Amino acid sequence: MVKDTKKKKADKKARVATKQEKKATQKEKKQSKKGKDENDDSDAEDVDLDAILAAYQKQQEQFLKVTEIPSEPPTPRSSATLVASPSNSNELLLFGGEYYNGSLAVFFNDLYIYKLNLGEWRRVNSPNSPLPRSGHAMCQGGNAGGIYLFGGEFSSPKQGTFYHYNDFWRLEPSTREWTKIESKHGPPARSGHRMTYYKNYIVLFGGFQDTSQQTKYLQDVWLYDTQNFTWHCPAIPPAAQKPDARSSFSILPHESGAVLYGGYSRVKAATTTAKATKGGRAVSKITLKPVVHQDTWFLRITKPAPEAPSSTPPTARWERRKRPVNTPNPARAGATMAYHKGRGICFGGVHDVEQSEEGIDSEFFNQLFAYNIDRNRFFPLALRRPRTSAKKMVPVAERGKRGRGKADEEELLRNLSLIENKNANGLDGDSSETLDATVNEDPEERVEKIERPVIWEMPHPRFNAQLAVQDDTLYIFGGTFEKGDREFTFDEMWAIDLGKLDGVKEVFKRELEDWQGSEDEDSEEDDDDEGEDSEEENEDGTEPSTPATSVATEELPTALPDTQVEPETVESEPAAAPNQLPHPRPFESLRDFFARTTNDWQDVIIEARKYEQGAAELSVKELRKRAFDRAELQWWDDREEIQALEDEQEAAGISEVVSLDQRGGGDNVGGGRRR
Numbered sequence: 001m002v003k004d005t006k007k008k009k010a011d012k013k014a015r016v017a018t019k020q021e022k023k024a025t026q027k028e029k030k031q032s033k034k035g036k037d038e039n040d041d042s043d044a045e046d047v048d049l050d051a052i053l054a055a056y057q058k059q060q061e062q063f064l065k066v067t068e069i070p071s072e073p074p075t076p077r078s079s080a081t082l083v084a085s086p087s088n089s090n091e092l093l094l095f096g097g098e099y100y101n102g103s104l105a106v107f108f109n110d111l112y113i114y115k116l117n118l119g120e121w122r123r124v125n126s127p128n129s130p131l132p133r134s135g136h137a138m139c140q141g142g143n144a145g146g147i148y149l150f151g152g153e154f155s156s157p158k159q160g161t162f163y164h165y166n167d168f169w170r171l172e173p174s175t176r177e178w179t180k181i182e183s184k185h186g187p188p189a190r191s192g193h194r195m196t197y198y199k200n201y202i203v204l205f206g207g208f209q210d211t212s213q214q215t216k217y218l219q220d221v222w223l224y225d226t227q228n229f230t231w232h233c234p235a236i237p238p239a240a241q242k243p244d245a246r247s248s249f250s251i252l253p254h255e256s257g258a259v260l261y262g263g264y265s266r267v268k269a270a271t272t273t274a275k276a277t278k279g280g281r282a283v284s285k286i287t288l289k290p291v292v293h294q295d296t297w298f299l300r301i302t303k304p305a306p307e308a309p310s311s312t313p314p315t316a317r318w319e320r321r322k323r324p325v326n327t328p329n330p331a332r333a334g335a336t337m338a339y340h341k342g343r344g345i346c347f348g349g350v351h352d353v354e355q356s357e358e359g360i361d362s363e364f365f366n367q368l369f370a371y372n373i374d375r376n377r378f379f380p381l382a383l384r385r386p387r388t389s390a391k392k393m394v395p396v397a398e399r400g401k402r403g404r405g406k407a408d409e410e411e412l413l414r415n416l417s418l419i420e421n422k423n424a425n426g427l428d429g430d431s432s433e434t435l436d437a438t439v440n441e442d443p444e445e446r447v448e449k450i451e452r453p454v455i456w457e458m459p460h461p462r463f464n465a466q467l468a469v470q471d472d473t474l475y476i477f478g479g480t481f482e483k484g485d486r487e488f489t490f491d492e493m494w495a496i497d498l499g500k501l502d503g504v505k506e507v508f509k510r511e512l513e514d515w516q517g518s519e520d521e522d523s524e525e526d527d528d529d530e531g532e533d534s535e536e537e538n539e540d541g542t543e544p545s546t547p548a549t550s551v552a553t554e555e556l557p558t559a560l561p562d563t564q565v566e567p568e569t570v571e572s573e574p575a576a577a578p579n580q581l582p583h584p585r586p587f588e589s590l591r592d593f594f595a596r597t598t599n600d601w602q603d604v605i606i607e608a609r610k611y612e613q614g615a616a617e618l619s620v621k622e623l624r625k626r627a628f629d630r631a632e633l634q635w636w637d638d639r640e641e642i643q644a645l646e647d648e649q650e651a652a653g654i655s656e657v658v659s660l661d662q663r664g665g666g667d668n669v670g671g672g673r674r675r
Helices: 002-041 049-060 400-426 431-439 590-609 620-637 639-651 655-662
Strands: 067-071 081-084 091-095 098-100 105-107 111-115 120-125 137-140 147-150 153-155 162-164 168-172 177-180 194-198 201-205 208-210 215-217 221-225 230-232 250-254 257-276 282-302 315-321 336-339 343-347 350-354 360-364 368-372 377-380 466-470 473-477 480-483 486-489 492-497 504-509
Touching: 049 153, 049 162, 081 137, 091 466, 098 486, 105 153, 162 208, 194 250, 194 257, 201 257, 201 282, 215 257, 250 336, 250 343, 282 350, 336 466, 343 466, 343 473, 360 480, 368 639, 590 620, 620 639
Parallel strands: 081 466, 137 194
Antiparallel strands: 067 120, 081 091, 091 111, 098 105, 111 120, 137 147, 147 168, 153 162, 168 177, 194 201, 201 221, 208 215, 221 230, 250 257, 257 282, 282 315, 336 343, 343 368, 350 360, 368 377, 466 473, 473 492, 480 486, 492 504
């Protein structure tokens, strides 16, 4: 019995020793594997980014042709580009970008197409497309058509090593085909730059180069001739004024060149510490100070004379404009801007207050502004709840001829509706032709009424959101928000009708993914700091705007100005329209404005062509088209003041009278128009 007990104890010790040895071996293998993985993900100097990009290129070449497949909305990303298609008014194009989850960075080179009329996303796979990147620049080609792309950056997963591109591409929106443009003596590699178009030229300015040790901001101007396929770097005289080096600015097209506003850079500054040396002298230290630019510049481009050789480069010079009127305050970086009919639509931004070397306190914005290029002035854009229609203001007990006329009109509409339904069911009359047209309709061209959720406050504050305007509608994609050491990339897109401003429509919205940074950081996003009363509802069932998302409006003039140019505008700015040009009226649509003023605009065009040498006579159709273009520009140019007048008149109860007059009911009102 004693021997059996000793034997059992010996066997137990042997099993415990074997188990401990096995655990030690597994632990050693795990540590070895972990060390190997850390070395693979490390950002040591021997990380070969060229090899990584070559692998991307090889993987991409597996696609034999351009394919387009339905897809879910794009994955979250920042520093991408969103461009309205110049060949199809129902499409938006999104390319590239990066996503940082607090640990690793991932770069994209996928092309997404959003079909506005169908509310669908398409993903394009191509055997020949730019490599993954972010911080690149894309713009429409102007007279040349297409979309152009230049530069951008790529980095190792932990962003210890950066690679900047200097390649140049052209995308044909209709076929989704990329073409790499090989040209000598082009711009050097960069990121954070901006591009726009001027006639048959692509205009490129600014950006930065990051070498991991330092960041160099650029201030050079480049023009690409889309007809002769050459880059030009206009010589700016050393004594001439020009913008400081910067990135993340806004550049907008103009009929005489381009207009630049804002930007961000870091400049060297000497700071003196409070601690003194043994000799009693203060210690001076050179640091990089962040600068948010608020200046405005006009780049005037002059094309070579017609008799000059085709290789003659254009000339360009910078003209400094005065600070814009009603500039967003405080100064903010990352406030992106999209071009829309003579103005820039600006959204978001961040204002940094550098408290110490350890951290920066930041304030984020979600305000919407319109920047009028010719007037050099900002106008705040506020959402406008739908006005109560005039017919709702009429008492229930309608009296007199007006009541009987309305009843007869409603009965006539009901009868017409019954007749149309009968013909449609029996395929009588022309209904068969309508049915055939519906059956044979191209699904790509059909326009469907898509109901979207609407909110009555601007999207969450953010900076560096991607903006694009298509068919008078602003689209806001993504953007970045910071809280402490955490960085959130929004996974959503919104739409705002710039004519009506009737709320913000949700195209898509997904919840933010978890942050992969330090475990000590707060893992929950605090979106309620901007106001905890957002869940309360008004009496009409709609949510009120929170203090952080409400747009502060400036008291605007009660009448349109006689001229479109502000007194602060410099002489070098483009001349404004004459005083006698017609202006739209409150509650007047673009169609009604053109119908009322078409003869005036035609007279303006005919008078201007008298001074053009060799100008051919315009046909009636062409003259009317040009007149409509002028009327449309004037209608949008005065849009902000007109909206202010509409709000004032609506508050005074005037909108009902105007609405009845527009409906043709003014003759039944009697002397109402004289009151």
